[in-house]
Amino acid sequence: MKYEMIQAPKGVSEYGPPMSAAFEWVRESLIAPAKLAGYQLMELPVFEDTALFSRGVGESTDVVSKEMYTFEDRGGRSLTLRPEGTAGVMRAVIESGLDRGQLPIKVWYSGAFFRAERPQAGRYRQFYQVGIEAIGLDDPAIDAEVIAIADQGFKSLGLRNYRLEITSLGDNESRAAHRVDLLRFIATLDLDEATKARAAINPLRLFDDKRIEMQKAMAQAPLLLDYLSQKSAENFKQVKSYLDQLGITYQVNPRMVRGLDYYTGTTFEFIHEGLGAQSGIGGGGRYDGLMEILGGQGLSGIGFGLGVDRALLAAQAEGVLLENQFSSDLFIIPLGDNQKSRALSLAAQLRLCGFRTEIAFGNRALKGAMKAADKSGSRYVIVLGDSEVASGTVELKRMSDGFTSSVKIEELQKALTGAL
RNA sequence: GUGGACGUAGCUCAGCUGGUAGAGCACCCGGUUGUGGUCCGGGAUGUCGCGGGUUCGAGCCCCGUCGUUCACCCCA
CATH class of the missing domain: 3.40.50.800 (Anticodon-binding domain)
Known part of the structure; x- marks a missing residue:
């Protein structure tokens, strides 16, 4: 009797020889600079209490509202395969009491993440990310360091065709002031229902609309960067100055939108030119309110996540993959x-x-x-x-x-x- | 979730206006005793994704289904 073949679940990324050697090289290279900077490993569960993400990442985000793998265990608990890394790190830091020790807490992680999206080039339902978090220090210098570490990771792969975009989402005060004016502006636009719905959830998302007419319409919209409080503005200026001194080139993109609700202050994205629609190879930012939301003390933090699958695709696209295939002596x-x-x-x-x-x-x-x-x-x-x-x-x-x-x-x- | 493209040997693909399948690469064996890479000779392999329909006859046409892929959306 012949058994039917069993296939991998839809949209998962997997690597066997010979690609696995390249994958391993990319993953280890991306995280190496963080280890050199004193970040230590945090090994975390791949599933967590669903509330961690709905509360931490935000109910309004697409990630939480329609992309999570959520299931009930035998005890009736609602669990979710982690769609991102930061919330889990924060939970573990709070739970283990690390936040009552020496600050900042500097950790790195590496592993699989899960989002139930329609698969596409560079977008998988199970994908790999490495990341770091620096928690408990509100200093623009560490913002610059975190960005520099990510940049160093990409550089060490030999990647050249990518750019770094940064912006600041400011503090609560800045965003509240901007939101009022932005909503007022959006009300003057003639929008379809789907777009109106998106605006209601998070008006900033309209900046990210790819339709040309929307981009034209949003060209006149008030920019959050112009509403930064004095402290936030000063902070952002400092971060840029540090990056300049490090010789890291970046573009300020006042229209940058991030998909997770917890971001505040400095945020950034690494975008690769050769990848098609899914061009983000890494991103991160500051999340000053997250720990408190998760029931801890109000420590601020900043971190990044880098996409290993996409970095590998980028390395292929640029032809910088070494023949570092494992060979015996x-x-x-x-x-x-x-x-x-x-x-x-x-x-x-x-x-x-x-x-x-x-x-x-x-x-x-x-x-x-x-x-x-x-x-x-x-x-x-x-x-x-x-x-x-x-x-x-x-x-x-x-x-x-x-x-x-x-x-x-x-x-x-x-x-x-x-x-x- | 919405749209387009595609699904033929392990891999990459060809198959003309319907007549029951082919190439390259890879693989295996051989080219006299225990020696690789080049060369030469030989060989195996396909329920043509699956199910139905049209037809004397379907890999080619139609419907459905599953899968892959690209884009939207979103993001690593």
């Missing part, structure tokens, strides 16, 4: 069954010395095993046959030019250390 070919156990123990020893060592298993002819060795990318092949064993040696073959020599088993490690 050594490939042991045992000739005949009675040589297999020797191959196993020799391989174990060599691996202890740090050599990446594979064995030709199965009962292929030497010729076939050599082919396999060639494909593995190994630089040396060790042939173990009856004649070698009899003389206490192995045959060592250098694959680059086929040079072959006989090496005593005891001297193998030394010979390899010099050769590799």
